[in-house]
Amino acid sequence: MSTATDEAYESYYVPADSKLPIFASLGIFLTVFGMGNILIDMTAGAEHSIGAYIMMVGGLVLGSTLFFWFKTVIEENHAKMYSNQLNRSFVWGMSWFIFSEVMFFAAFFGTLFYVRVFVIDWIGGVGDRGPSNMLWPDYTPEWPLLNTPDPEQFPGAHKPMGWFGLPLANTILLMTSSFTVTMAHHGIKEGNRKKIINWLALTVALGVAFLICQVLEYYEAYAHLGLTLDSGIYGTTFFMLTGFHGAHVTLGTFMLAVMLGRAIKGHFTADDCFGFEAAAWYWHFVDVVWVGLFLFVYILGS
């Protein structure tokens, strides 16, 4: 089948050679290599680790390379080198990246479900596992698991983290921020710069407020509830799920802050605002993950 098209073809921009990716590769390698050495030395009980310096250099190389990378992309875009087709590539790229992030969280949510539904009972000898309770006769299946099978290695928390208070406040903060970021988007569509900047600044503030609340919550957990990373599977799933989410909020807040800076510089028009939209989608994704967390880790989990 032959299909010819009469539409004029907007040439697809293929960049010339670039020094950016090799520095980014070097940067990310040094960062994780340094991190690995820090952890190895930490667990071996060494006082100092050369890994810290390697990681610092790596982080610097990676950070500055990414800065110049995004700068280049933004300048190329302003120089009108990007066709609509190329902008669609960015849209697809970001969407698939968010999908990969969804799958990353799926691994940890899956872990939580598997532990709650199966493992907790099986350790108590329920089901096809047979009498595994011979190892730990005092163990009783419960969730949240405060009395771990082996309390010497894993002293359980005294109390679970409730959903009322800080977690509820955080839910409200994030929900609101999803709304405010949409208002900023409306601002872009209307070409109202003041509206963009105000709503976006409010969104960033809400993100920061969320992070502050999370720090307070972690302090509460460690100081008063005995809920720690090494307090057994409840602490493990609690901190890993909320911790990775917090890391994503941090990144999302940073992205939105960059977009705020760009908005102040006068970037973004109604039909050219992919950077903002990408950050906003990421923010909504982080928001949805939180809803899952609030439901499964806080309300149903405590």
Added chain:
Amino acid sequence: MSAVIEEHHHDDHHHGPAKGLMRWVFTTNHKDIGTLYLWFSFIMFLLGGSFALVIRAELFQPGLQIVEPEFFNQLTTMHGLVMVFGAVMPAFVGLANWLVPMMIGAPDMALPRMNNYSFWILPFAFTMLASTFFMEGGAPNFGWTFYAPLSTDQGPPSTTLFIFAVHLMGISSIMGSINVVVTILNLRAPGMTLMQMPLFVWTWLITAYLLIAVMPVLAGVVTMMLMDIHFGTAFFNAGGGGDPVLFQHVFWFFGHPEVYIMILPAFGVVSAIIPTFARKRLFGYPSMVYATSSIAFLSFIVWAHHMFTVGIPLAGELYFMYATMLIAVPTGVKVFNWVATMWGGSMTFETPMLFAIAFVVLFTIGGLSGLMLAIVPADFQYHDTYFVVAHFHYVLVPGSVFSIMAAVYYWLPKWTGNMYNETLGKTHFWLSFIGINVLFFPQHFVGLAGMPRRIPDYALQFADYNMVSTVGAFLFGFSQLLFMFIVIQTIRGGKKATDRVWEGAHGLEWTIPSPAPYHTFSTPPKDLTEAHG
């Protein structure tokens, strides 16, 4: 900065390759990056292969002759990791880079700078991984599946670097896959529908989807390991309410789709080669697309067939058994279609076709032994024996690796502009074909007789077959030096290839000159008559 942009703009589409070594470091060209991936993969193939040869040399006779058991464990682990993540996967990404844009009439990959980034992370990752051999405590020694708690409680300090190496490979794979998906979805020549794409493009679209879906899960499971090792979490420790079996669930949720990541592009390659040399259209193109999609879907819901003996509920074993067997249906559709394509064709047997036919036959053997392993009661006998080793090596070596070699012989004239030496190519094929069967077929027998995998020493009754197996391994291994020679010879010169190269070849890549110019399809092709491969 604006001057630089001017220069870029000016360069756009007009620049040829840069001069010197830095061309390869800074390149954003999909053909250069494809070449880099393929050479990297070949180096890893030789590295992983040399580990395998030491393993086979040790197993030539019962008893401990050459290496310490501890080092033997490091070799089996690194052999698996290097071959899976360093040789097979990058080879297919290299093929995707070279071929997908040419097959769909795109000017390049959608995101060229990220493409370079995806590649250059890999050498760093594998340098870090390989360097663990020289660390205190040695390299990872718990098998390429790195089951906890063996890897978390008993692993050497290098486990941590291994984890970060896996993270780097994952980042590379995800970025590479996003590039492939976006290229296919967004850069097809105007008018080319999805059902007009060559099957290689289809299989890679689905492979890339699988990669984006499961590489993050792998990242998740190694992160859990990292936390268990260094921060006292209880993911895989029942004493804290966790479960070592959880590791296997999460790992194999990645691991089973990973198997298809390594075989779906091979299906695409074979589906391109067989029609060419049978001089017929591919039989049942739509059913091939649907079969590939079904395999991809099923690959997400069968993972626990790797865990039948670990202690999962009976209902789970039954479900995973039947679900696994279901995969035989779409796979059977594919094998049927390849055979039906050859049926009544006017066939010739150039080297790519020989490798492709060997693929169909030997991959099917691997598939059938896979069906045997899917049967729960039988698996209780076969589990962790050499039968399993024989099974997955039949799928991966005369499966994935043969398809990669077939692809190299098939497209090398397009890449280099020169024909390879057919006599040498056929010699390479027959040496590999005989070598691989001598190497892996006897492992079925020792496995069924009860020889466990991953051991440096074994009982006397397994001696004969192991000796045969080792002979085959060295034959296969050293034949690959001939492969390297043929490829280098072809790059340096030889009979000039025509644009079409093969009389029966169809597809957009055969409409451009040989060797393919540095930039192709800067404006999309208007005539898509050739497109349906």
